[in-house]
Amino acid sequence: MPKTTKDKELDKMYKDLLETRDSARSSSKSEGNRLLTFFIGLLMLGGGLFMIFQNIEVTSSWGFGGYFFRIGNIGLPNGLIMLPIIAGIAMLFLMDRKIFGWVVLSIGIIIVLLSVMMTTHLRWHTTNAYVFIVMFGLVAAGGGMVLRELFRRD
Template sequence: MPKTNKDNELDKMYKELLETRKSVNSVSSKSEGSRLLSFFVGLLLLGGGLFMIFQNIEVTSSWGYGGHIFSFGGFHLANGLIMLPIIIGIAMLFLMDKKIYGWIVLSIGIVIVLLSVMLTTRLHWVRSNAFTFIVMFGLTAAGGAMVLRELFRKD
């Protein structure tokens, strides 16, 4: 059956569509590479800025200062007493048949110790000049913006 004029037009349109698809795929692969590069450059800027910020923070703790952590009126909870639930939990693990209770008491003891350390921790900003301050927060803001732009870009 001979090809009609409409068949020739359809063939021509199909070939144009294939060429367009090839050119779009090559362009999108190039843009994917630049998007990936932009993401990693942003990640490096963000990491560098956060590193500089954390280098300028001094961490101190008053844990164990004066031999007690908590004061309730005239009653002081000694530092050693917060270890008591951990010791009891370990003993329960060895003595009891149902070990779940020992694990619960041990977990509560670990949480108490971690909370007591975190509650007595203080952060202090180390003195820095304005240029360093602007560089630190500028790197963090620029890097965070680049990462977020690439993560939430809609094409």
């Protein structure tokens, strides 16, 4: 029995459908591998950063001598840096235009954060070369895997 044009069209559509199904299967496997690579790289990056941060000691000299800021013999006591925060909170409750209270409160919070950050010291713990290479190798390899998967063009 000879094939009609409809049969030929159906055969062509069936072949196209099979090709798209096969390409979808292969791309889903590729997507799964890419996702797995991304998460393994993320785990390596996180593990390396965790090991690095475990070897850093953070100390602070805030409150040294009871003064935050000193000019010559005159010092600003640590408690006075809380004054803008207290004034800002009071202004929020007392004034009709609360924007001034928020500005003073924000300045007070910034002063406290800066005072803590300016007196913070970081110190690296002594470690052996093997651990050093493992830490930074994990960060480099994991970061490379994550970046490769994020910026891959297909």
